[in-house]
Every structure is written in structure tokens, then in C-alpha cells.
Amino acid sequence: MVNLTIDDKQVTAPKTATIYDAAKLNGIKIPILCHDKKLKPFGACRMCLVEVEQMKGRQIPACTTPVTEGMIIRTSTPDIVKARKMVLELLLLNHPLDCPVCDKSGDCDLQNLTYEYKVNSNRFKDEKFNHEIDYNNPLIERDMNRCVLCGKCARICDEIVSFGALTFIDRGIETKIGCEFDDALNCEFCGSCISVCPVGSLLARPFKHKARFWALTKHTSVCGFCGTGCNLTLGVKDNKVLTTIYDENQGFHKGQLCVRGRFGYQFINSTKRLTTPLVKKNNRLVEASWDEALEIVAARLKGGSDVAALATPRLTNEELALFKKLLLDNVGTKNFDHAAGYAHAALTEGFARSFGASASSATIPDIQKCDFLLVIKTDAYETHPVVGFEINMAVKNNGVKLSILSDKKGKLSKLPDAVTLVHRPGSEVAVLNAIAKTILDEKLADGSAASLSGYAELEQALAAFDADTVAAQSGLAAADIKKLAAEYAAAGKALILFPSGQPYTGHTAELASAVANLAILTGKYGKEGCGVLCLSEKNNSQGAVDMGFFAQDGGMNGLEILEACTNGGVKTLFIAGENPLTSYPDRTKVKAALEAVEFLVVSELFLTETAAMADVVLPVCSFAEKEGTFTSTDRRVQFFKPAIRKGAQTKTDFDVFSSLIKRLGGQAPASPAAQFAEIAAGTAGYQGLSHVSLRNDGAFAAVAMTPALVVPKAAAPIVAEQGKLALVVGSALYHSGTLSQYGEGPMHVCPEGYIEVSRSDAAAGKIAENDLVTVSSATGSVQLKAKVSLRIPAGVAFAPYHFSEAPVNTIWAGQPVTMVTVSK
Amino acid sequence: MNPITPIINGMAITLKHMFLKPVTLQYPTERPKVAARFRGLHALNVSHDKAKCVACYLCPTVCPAKCITVEAGEDANHDKFATVYEIDMLRCIFCGYCVEACPVDAVRMTGEFELANYKRQDFIYSKERLLEKK
Ligand code: SF4
Ligand code: SF4
Ligand code: SF4
Ligand code: SF4
Ligand code: SF4
Ligand code: FES
Numbered sequence A: 001m002v003n004l005t006i007d008d009k010q011v012t013a014p015k016t017a018t019i020y021d022a023a024k025l026n027g028i029k030i031p032i033l034c035h036d037k038k039l040k041p042f043g044a045c046r047m048c049l050v051e052v053e054q055m056k057g058r059q060i061p062a063c064t065t066p067v068t069e070g071m072i073i074r075t076s077t078p079d080i081v082k083a084r085k086m087v088l089e090l091l092l093l094n095h096p097l098d099c100p101v102c103d104k105s106g107d108c109d110l111q112n113l114t115y116e117y118k119v120n121s122n123r124f125k126d127e128k129f130n131h132e133i134d135y136n137n138p139l140i141e142r143d144m145n146r147c148v149l150c151g152k153c154a155r156i157c158d159e160i161v162s163f164g165a166l167t168f169i170d171r172g173i174e175t176k177i178g179c180e181f182d183d184a185l186n187c188e189f190c191g192s193c194i195s196v197c198p199v200g201s202l203l204a205r206p207f208k209h210k211a212r213f214w215a216l217t218k219h220t221s222v223c224g225f226c227g228t229g230c231n232l233t234l235g236v237k238d239n240k241v242l243t244t245i246y247d248e249n250q251g252f253h254k255g256q257l258c259v260r261g262r263f264g265y266q267f268i269n270s271t272k273r274l275t276t277p278l279v280k281k282n283n284r285l286v287e288a289s290w291d292e293a294l295e296i297v298a299a300r301l302k303g304g305s306d307v308a309a310l311a312t313p314r315l316t317n318e319e320l321a322l323f324k325k326l327l328l329d330n331v332g333t334k335n336f337d338h339a340a341g342y343a344h345a346a347l348t349e350g351f352a353r354s355f356g357a358s359a360s361s362a363t364i365p366d367i368q369k370c371d372f373l374l375v376i377k378t379d380a381y382e383t384h385p386v387v388g389f390e391i392n393m394a395v396k397n398n399g400v401k402l403s404i405l406s407d408k409k410g411k412l413s414k415l416p417d418a419v420t421l422v423h424r425p426g427s428e429v430a431v432l433n434a435i436a437k438t439i440l441d442e443k444l445a446d447g448s449a450a451s452l453s454g455y456a457e458l459e460q461a462l463a464a465f466d467a468d469t470v471a472a473q474s475g476l477a478a479a480d481i482k483k484l485a486a487e488y489a490a491a492g493k494a495l496i497l498f499p500s501g502q503p504y505t506g507h508t509a510e511l512a513s514a515v516a517n518l519a520i521l522t523g524k525y526g527k528e529g530c531g532v533l534c535l536s537e538k539n540n541s542q543g544a545v546d547m548g549f550f551a552q553d554g555g556m557n558g559l560e561i562l563e564a565c566t567n568g569g570v571k572t573l574f575i576a577g578e579n580p581l582t583s584y585p586d587r588t589k590v591k592a593a594l595e596a597v598e599f600l601v602v603s604e605l606f607l608t609e610t611a612a613m614a615d616v617v618l619p620v621c622s623f624a625e626k627e628g629t630f631t632s633t634d635r636r637v638q639f640f641k642p643a644i645r646k647g648a649q650t651k652t653d654f655d656v657f658s659s660l661i662k663r664l665g666g667q668a669p670a671s672p673a674a675q676f677a678e679i680a681a682g683t684a685g686y687q688g689l690s691h692v693s694l695r696n697d698g699a700f701a702a703v704a705m706t707p708a709l710v711v712p713k714a715a716a717p718i719v720a721e722q723g724k725l726a727l728v729v730g731s732a733l734y735h736s737g738t739l740s741q742y743g744e745g746p747m748h749v750c751p752e753g754y755i756e757v758s759r760s761d762a763a764a765g766k767i768a769e770n771d772l773v774t775v776s777s778a779t780g781s782v783q784l785k786a787k788v789s790l791r792i793p794a795g796v797a798f799a800p801y802h803f804s805e806a807p808v809n810t811i812w813a814g815q816p817v818t819m820v821t822v823s824k
Numbered sequence B: 001m002n003p004i005t006p007i008i009n010g011m012a013i014t015l016k017h018m019f020l021k022p023v024t025l026q027y028p029t030e031r032p033k034v035a036a037r038f039r040g041l042h043a044l045n046v047s048h049d050k051a052k053c054v055a056c057y058l059c060p061t062v063c064p065a066k067c068i069t070v071e072a073g074e075d076a077n078h079d080k081f082a083t084v085y086e087i088d089m090l091r092c093i094f095c096g097y098c099v100e101a102c103p104v105d106a107v108r109m110t111g112e113f114e115l116a117n118y119k120r121q122d123f124i125y126s127k128e129r130l131l132e133k134k
Helices: A019-025 A078-093 A109-116 A152-159 A192-196 A259-263 A290-306 A317-331 A345-355 A364-369 A379-383 A385-398 A428-441 A447-451 A455-465 A467-474 A478-490 A509-521 A541-546 A558-567 A587-596 A653-663 A672-682 A744-749 A759-764 B005-017 B058-062 B097-101
Strands: A002-006 A009-013 A049-052 A059-061 A072-074 A140-142 A167-169 A176-178 A202-204 A217-222 A231-237 A240-244 A278-281 A284-287 A307-311 A336-338 A372-376 A401-406 A419-422 A494-499 A531-535 A572-576 A599-604 A616-619 A628-631 A636-640 A725-730 A754-757 A772-776 A781-788 A796-800 A818-823 B042-044 B068-074 B080-088 B107-109
Touching: A002 A019, A009 A019, A049 A078, A059 A078, A078 A109, A152 A192, A152 A385, A192 A202, A217 A636, A240 A259, A259 A385, A259 A744, A278 A290, A290 A307, A290 A317, A290 A572, A290 A599, A290 A616, A290 A653, A307 A317, A307 A558, A317 A336, A317 A541, A317 A628, A317 A653, A317 A672, A336 A558, A345 A509, A345 A531, A345 A541, A364 A385, A364 A494, A364 A531, A372 A385, A372 A478, A372 A509, A379 A385, A379 A494, A379 A725, A385 A401, A401 A428, A401 A478, A419 A478, A428 A455, A428 A467, A428 A478, A428 A509, A447 A455, A455 A467, A467 A478, A494 A509, A509 A531, A541 A628, A558 A587, A628 A672, A759 A781, B058 B068, B058 B097, B097 B107
Parallel strands: A002 A072, A307 A336, A307 A572, A372 A401, A372 A494, A401 A419, A494 A531, A572 A599, A599 A616, A725 A796, A754 A781
Antiparallel strands: A002 A009, A049 A059, A049 A072, A140 A202, A167 A176, A217 A231, A231 A240, A278 A284, A278 A616, A628 A636, A725 A818, A754 A796, A772 A781, A772 A818, B042 B107, B068 B080
């Protein structure tokens, strides 16, 4: 700590603080325009000038100057005010001043400062800027005439997003922010640049002219797409969510969002939302009253174990717990599951046996605290982009060493000094086992590991995985595997990340245990910056596991339920929010099951292709219309309240389940809060939490671990077939599950499915970018747009699974790797 | 005071007025002359064949009666314009704040004061009805 005087006030500040930080810490406001606490100091605008007595009263920028002992600082002498006014006059000189039509008005730093400093005339005269405005993409408008050259957009895109789409181009008075070759913006559209721009240069086009900033009501919420659990501020007017608003103080991510969180909110107020219950009559779905619909459903639910249910892990913890209660106590069935039954196996089976807990042993903030980071599959960036930002910052700012084990390269591979080991698809467990074997062979294991249960069996089983054999199978070099093992073991704090979810059928319990073995063998878990983090796919995937909403005690799992629908074992199927027809593997099988089942009830926001097959469709609420809690992938339990009123004829899933419980003669908790009290009492790690205690900030639910070494079974190596490509299915950056198809933003930039192939395979098949190609496998064929990409190795292809049009599950039957032919 | 005096005074005033010019207007045959600054029905000013309004939302923001509805759109040249501009005359208090707030001189108040109508719906003046008549 250093002592200094600011405006005659004795204050102290940390040694690393700048004058601006020190002032802010002590409640003294210094105006800024180019400074952002998330970015490195830059000093471009000179709004923050202050006088320091020791520097002979010279005016210096507060945002870049570190404090020193005994500094005497003045922040608002008449001279400084004059200087700041001059800065503003110069900024306004070429500025268009079109506040009446500028969407930033009301939230504009330049406007606010101009008002505050009463700059109502200008001593100088010059022409206004006349830059062409970039309307080339549907999400971000770039009007460089309003730019004040603070550089925040370029810096955030580089420092945090690590895309580097924007930079200063030209020099002197001609300087402006531009893209490559002064071309149109074409990036990952996270909108981070919009969020930090202090003026109206960068604007969100989906919100353009929809409302003025001051007319919006701001509601804090939690993102309803992926498991990162980012916090959101929704801008609401006339009961419609019109935009997301940046709040630099929100969440661990300081207001950063990805393209889905920032631009994917339109599904909430979509005109395609279901508005009334539908009941099938004469083979057509017709509108019905809630009473009628619930009566039919309740009657069908009396079938006991003939009844099965699939729920989406997008429901709240309260809803999932209540649904489970309905099924177990009132219906009398154990057949329920979420995420197709296998997508949670990494947690419910893998981590359960390896760590004795169905949750990850590390948290997202650990990423910034570790020394060494191993990411399995570059897709971790696409599935959890804001976790990706954390990785970017860890590598770029904290010098974390990044190694990636993946079947293709990806954005993370481009980070400084990142090492990507590209193995043959499907061989990740074998490679992880080889790493474990190297750790044992080279005596890199932690001393305590040998005493753990399963050590001897593991050592024996790993004999088959020496680096040379695995290297030959997986297409890696044995030396690289050994080096990775040595680096991981040598790192003080090391963390392993891997994504899981419906498209990642290879990320099973085996993979989870193989990963856990590394952490357990080297003792890198249960400490700060150490552990294994399974990035589960949906916003409440971890919650669904914590609520126990999956097959247990002899209940059928997701895929078994569908099987039983086909062969008559299940007669009534209740699907709450899942869309298996598109998101579960093997469309033909799923379709047959949904057709065969006697009675299908679907509660949904939209008439999805699955809902269209139902006998009863119940219109339910999105996260913006209900209250409850979501548990993020690192087990942060977060509470949110409704941002808008629900439609007159829609109910929350919570209400649906409690009405059904009552119709079946049971008793339901009065409110989500009461249900949460039950959850808190009975769920490991949730003790002491309540809606009230979670109101301001979420809380981590503790994970108690009892480690054990488990032998992970590696799949047999994939045999390459002449003329066929090894297709791996996954997530696209712009989408999450099938829900994002109803968000305009994601659909603007990624409207349809595609298949990514390597350059050499494209050349061999004479395939050019955007060609329509037919992709066929043993189960079927589908037409997809081709993308030719440098990141894909020869012989491999990648396709995202989100799209109802041209669904990839016609060719993908759930194997981690599918052999396909691609032809024009 | 004599109780008769006020009555006599009153009669005197009445008598005097019998010889003065009448102040009553024979409305509707006789029309009042409204002052230039009278605040009657609004009109949207036109320039280059378009409403001048840029849909900045300042008038609905300032309006104390919250009776102005503006919705903005983007035209082919990416310029902002009002797709909806409506004033609910039943709620308007004719304060003129909207005129004062407008940064582009797009709205003014005319001398029009005959605003009676048969249906409530007819008191909602749409953009077309408010556009300055040429
Ligand atoms: S950027 Fe700010 S000052 Fe400039 S026109 Fe927009 S609102 Fe006005
Ligand atoms: S949207 Fe994101 S990736 Fe694109 S320029 Fe802005 S910060 Fe960079
Ligand atoms: S576009 Fe915005 S954020 Fe970027 S330099 Fe200009 S004013 Fe700053
Ligand atoms: S989709 Fe995931 S990463 Fe993106 S904003 Fe939402 S929670 Fe965050
Ligand atoms: S005159 Fe006053 S009350 Fe009437 S529309 Fe204008 S601001 Fe509103
Ligand atoms: S805020 Fe300090 S120079 Fe811009």
C-alpha cells in the first residue's frame, strides 16, 4: 500500500494501482473515455488529466500513471477543467453530433461529458468526418464518423476475444478503426466491441432504433444458452426483451458475452412462440384450454412405469426437482432422463466413480490461476465461448501454458505458444491413457497416488498404452505425448478442460475417468488453479445432474426410453423442452419411437418438429418469464427473476408440474422458493442456499471429493476407409442446442448446417466453398453446404448438429466418429 | 351599506353593457381569431416531401401526459424515420413541451381547436392525420 493525497484527502492505494484506480477506490471521480478496467491502460483520450505536485504541476493522464508514495494529486483545478474542455472541443470538432438519430444517445460517454463540462460552443472549425458506414453485416453497424479513437474496440477484440478483427488504420487526421484491408467486418460477432465503445460508432443492429436507452427497464438475469452461466442484463420495454445491456460489473466475466448471449435473445419474444395448449383431434393439433389439456395429460400419467419422461437441462433446478417428484411419487416411474442419457455420463458416471462426486473439481475462475492448461478438443471454445475468453486472457496476460489435444485445430490453437496435438478422431482416451502411463513410468506421479484404490489395476491396464503404440494408432508422435505428460506433471498448478454435450458422444464416462486419472495421479485437484472442469453443454446441465434428473435405480435412460417407445414398453412419453428429433442421434430411430409411442406430450416454447408429433402440446415459459435457479458448469448456483410477464395462455413448467401433481392427488410446493428450500436441504453442496441468499450473487455449491483411480476403456481405433471421411459432430460457435435457431442474431450469421472438410479432401472431391454436397453414411444421407477449412486434417470432416433443416442426425447414429462419403 | 346599493350597482353595469360592443362570438358563424402562439392541434412539419421527424423519441420522453407514441424505423438509406407517430388527443394537455423538445423542428402546434369527435378512436391522431397539409 502507498499513501498519497488526492484533492487534499489522505488516501491509500495498492502499489500496482494507477492514479485513476486510487481515486476510484476512494470515491473520487475522474472522467475517462478510453479507459476500461478489463483492458490494459492505453492513454489515448486525455480526458483523465490530473495535476501532480511533484511533477511541477504538469498535467498527466491518471489512467496510465502508477501511484507513488507521497504523491499529491489534484483532479479538478480550473486549469484541468479547461484542458478537459479543450479535449472535448477537439473531439466534437469533426463529430457528426447526430444524437437525435444516434442509438447511443442517453448512454454515451461523449454526450455525458459534453453536458457535464458544458461544452456548448467550439472555438475551432473544421469539416465533419465523411467515412463510409459499414452496414455489411446484420449484427454490427460501424459508423466511424462518430468514433473518438479510444481504441477500446480494437483492444478488447485483441486482448479478451483474441480475434483481432479491428485495428487503427491510416495515420494522422485520417486515422480510423478498420478491418483487414479496410474491408467489411466479418468476425465471430461476440459484440464485445459494441459493449465497450463509449460512443455510437459501434451499434447492435438487431436493436437499432427499437427504443431509446432511457426507456428501457433493466432486469438482471442468467443466460439461457450454455453452461458457462454468464449473467445478463435484459433491456425491456412494453413487456418485450429488446436487447442485452452491458454491465462491466456483472458476473465473473465482467459483462462479457458471446454471440448467443448478446444477440440470441429474440426467441423470448418471437412471434413463433406457442400461445395456447394444443390437443390432437382427428390427427390435427387444435387449440384447447389448459383444463382440457391437463386433464388429458393427467389421465395418461396414471400409467405407472409405462410412463417415461425426457427433460431439457434448460429447465430450472426447481422445475427439474418438481418434475422428478411428479414422476417418482405421483406417476410412479423411474424412467426419466435428460440430455439423451449419455451427454451427462461424464459427470454422473465418470466423475462419480473417479472423484466420488458428479461435479467438476475446478471452477472457471481457476483458469486464470493455473500455470498449465490442457484443453481436450478445440470445441471447448465453440461450446463455451466466454470460458474461451478466460482461456485467452490466461494465456495472453498470465502466461499460462496451453496445450490442446484435439481431432482438429481451432481458435484456441492460434493463441501464443499454444501447442495443439491433432490426433485421429476417436483416439482421445487412448492418448490420455498413454499420458497416464508416461506419468507412471517416468515416476512423475504424486507420492500419495499409489495408496489410492484402483492404483494397481490401473497400472496393469495401462501396460497396453505405451506411448509408441498409442502414437501409431492416434497419428501423434510418441515424443509429443511424453512431453505433454512431463509438462503437465511438472506444472505447479494444472487444469484440464473438456466439453461434453449431445454432439460429443465420445466424451463419455471413460474420457472423464481418463482425464481424472491424470489429475489424481499427479495430485492436481482440490487446490486453487488445479483440477478437471467438464464443460457441460446447457445452461442447467450441472443442475439437472445435481437434481438427480437422470436414470437411476433401474430406471431407463434416454436412449433406452426411446427404444422402449418403439417396442411398446413405454406407452406415454412426456418431453419437457427436449427436441430429440433433431438433437438426439439417429433421426430414423427417434422418429420411429415418437410415432410408435401411444401418447406423446411435449411442453415447449415453440412448435418444434418434435412438438408437431405430439398428442398434447403445452406452451411454457422461457427463462425471461420465470424465476428459479440455474447451476452453471462449475456449480455456481444463480438465482434469477422474471424480466417480463408471461403470455396469458402460457404457464411455467413449474406450474404445469404442480397442476399435474395436484390432479394426481398429490401435494406440490407453493412456489419455486419453497421447492428450492427442499432442494437445499437434500442436495450435497446446496446446504444453506436459498433464493434470498442468492439474490445478489450466485454461490458455488461445494464439491466433496473422494478420489479413486479407474481403468478407462479406450475405444478401438478407427480404421480409415478408402474414399471416406471420418465425420465428427459438434457445436458451432453461434449456436447452442436447437434453441438458438429461434434467435435472430445467431441465425443471421450461421443460418444453416454445413460440413467442414480439409483443403486436400476438397481438392480431391472438387468441392469448393459453399457447394451443396451430399453426405452419406450407413444410416442415411443429407445435403449440406461445404466449408473448406485449414483447421481440419485430411480425412476428417466436421458438422454442427443444431439445425432442423438438413439435420445431421440423419447420417449420425451416435458413434463418436462416423465414416461418410462426401460428393457433389 | 344600504342593501339596495349592490343591486343598483349591478344594474348599472348591465345597463352600460347594453350600449357596448358585445364580447360574445356567434360561434360557429363567427370565428375567433387565435393568437399566433396558441397551442392547438399538433402538426408534423414537412421538408423535401418527408416528415422532418427523425424519431428521436424526445417528445414522448418529455410529454407529461405520456400521450405520444413513436416507433422508429430505418429507411432504404439507413436513415431513421418515424414509422409510427401518434398523439392521443384525449390525454394531451396542450402544454407544448413536445414542440420545445424537438431538436429538428418537426412538430408544431396549430390554431386548430375544434377537436370534437364521435368516437374515442378518432382522437388518436396518426402520422398521416398530423402531417402538415400542403
Ligand atoms: S456518439 Fe454520442 S455524442 Fe455522438 S451522436 Fe451519438 S449520442 Fe451524440
Ligand atoms: S464482435 Fe467480437 S470478434 Fe467481432 S470485432 Fe467485435 S470484439 Fe471482435
Ligand atoms: S469505434 Fe468506439 S470503441 Fe472503437 S475506437 Fe472508436 S470510439 Fe473507441
Ligand atoms: S451462451 Fe454461454 S458463453 Fe455465451 S453468453 Fe450465454 S452463458 Fe455465456
Ligand atoms: S402538448 Fe404536451 S401533453 Fe400534448 S403531446 Fe405535446 S408534450 Fe404531450
Ligand atoms: S481515460 Fe485516461 S487517457 Fe483516456
